[in-house]
Amino acid sequence: xxxxxxxxxxxxxxxxxxxxxxxxxxxxxxxxxxxxxxxxxxxxxxxxxxxxxxxxxxxxxxxxxxxxxxxxxxxxxxxxxxxxxxxxxxxxxxxxxxxxxxxxxxxxxxxxxxxxxxxxxxxxxxxxxxxxxxxxxxxxxxxxxxxxxxxxxxxxxxxxxxxxxxxxxxxxxxxxxxxxxxxxxxxxxxxxxxxxxxxxxxxxxxxxxxxxx
Amino acid sequence: xxxxxxxxxxxxxxxxxxxxxxxxxxxxxxxxxxxxxxxxxxxxxxxxxxxxxxxxxxxxxxxxxxxxxxxxxxxxxxxxxxxxxxxxxxxxxxxxxxxxxxxxxxxxxxxxxxxxxxxxxxxxxxxxxxxxxxxxx
Numbered sequence: 001x002x003x004x005x006x007x008x009x010x011x012x013x014x015x016x017x018x019x020x021x022x023x024x025x026x027x028x029x030x031x032x033x034x035x036x037x038x039x040x041x042x043x044x045x046x047x048x049x050x051x052x053x054x055x056x057x058x059x060x061x062x063x064x065x066x067x068x069x070x071x072x073x074x075x076x077x078x079x080x081x082x083x084x085x086x087x088x089x090x091x092x093x094x095x096x097x098x099x100x101x102x103x104x105x106x107x108x109x110x111x112x113x114x115x116x117x118x119x120x121x122x123x124x125x126x127x128x129x130x131x132x133x134x135x136x137x138x139x140x141x142x143x144x145x146x147x148x149x150x151x152x153x154x155x156x157x158x159x160x161x162x163x164x165x166x167x168x169x170x171x172x173x174x175x176x177x178x179x180x181x182x183x184x185x186x187x188x189x190x191x192x193x194x195x196x197x198x199x200x201x202x203x204x205x206x207x208x209x210x211x212x213x
Numbered sequence: 214x215x216x217x218x219x220x221x222x223x224x225x226x227x228x229x230x231x232x233x234x235x236x237x238x239x240x241x242x243x244x245x246x247x248x249x250x251x252x253x254x255x256x257x258x259x260x261x262x263x264x265x266x267x268x269x270x271x272x273x274x275x276x277x278x279x280x281x282x283x284x285x286x287x288x289x290x291x292x293x294x295x296x297x298x299x300x301x302x303x304x305x306x307x308x309x310x311x312x313x314x315x316x317x318x319x320x321x322x323x324x325x326x327x328x329x330x331x332x333x334x335x336x337x338x339x340x341x342x343x344x345x346x347x348x349x350x
């Protein structure tokens with residue numbers, strides 16, 4: 001629980017003054033929060049944090065002097081005691097995960113209700129992470145490309161992987177599969193790419209770990 | 214009709230859009246593209262796009278595939294297309310029964326002095342295409 005007379009200090013960063021005004025009056029209506037500062041650029045907010053400690057920063061992503069994703073990383077690095085809550089209308093999965101990777105503790109879309117916002121701020125203040133409903137839905141959707149733990153291989157790639165594991169050289173593989181050595185070279189490059197490794201030994205180890213060979 | 218994404222974003226993204234557009238709860242598509250040169254002539258990109266479109270259409274309409282894997286990659290002047298599906302396959306020994314679609318693909322492969330290799334069984338079809346896309350200077 002909070003100490004009796006300590007309010008949670010909040011800074012708001014958004015490029016639209018009218019949006020700031022909205023969040024400000026909402027938070028001021030709650031006895032738990034006090035507004036330390038409102039900024040229309042990320043730079044101003046960072047400068048302010050150097051002078052005064054703030055508990056929570058409500059951070060927009062589209063800002064005139066840069067990207068909230070980077071400001072989030074900066075705040076997280078220099079002011080570890082400050083909690084970043086991303087508040088944006090960007091609903092791309094890649095941006096959301098990047099924000100969390102850069103240390104944000106919550107990601108909220110601007111279509112949330114007042115109650116949802118206050119609940120989320122309480123949640124992060126208690127040390128948990130928060131996502132608004134729509135953000136949760138976005139993050140729960142399967143993503144073909146990022147969620148693949150094991151890369152999907154074509155039949156030809158499986159054959160080549162097997163022959164590589166047997167220690168065969170490209171020329172011998174080309175002969176065995178009736179394809180040109182250049183084609184083998186391309187398949188090798190693709191395999192390295194798919195497993196995100198940079199040499200054949202690591203490739204074969206990784207393939208063994210994942211049970212492909 | 215030329216797909217807009219091919220003109221504005223290039224082959225790699227246009228193929229991605231193509232895959233997204235045929236994807237459905239009954240049809241899963243895996244698309245991988247590696248090393249595709251964005252500077253390929255538009256005519257070449259269009260030819261590749263049409264071939265892929267034809268192959269995928271065949272897999273969906275005629276083979277009733279539920280999973281299709283499309284992979285395109287490039288190594289200097291060679292362009293590789295692989296399409297694998299789990300559909301019911303077709304008889305590759307009978308060229309007479311081939312439809313216009315496959316004939317068109319053969320023609321385009323010949324145009325690029327490429328190779329077309331088809332392996333088909335009741336468990337599915339694998340099509341490997343290698344094209345020579347080096348620019349004549």
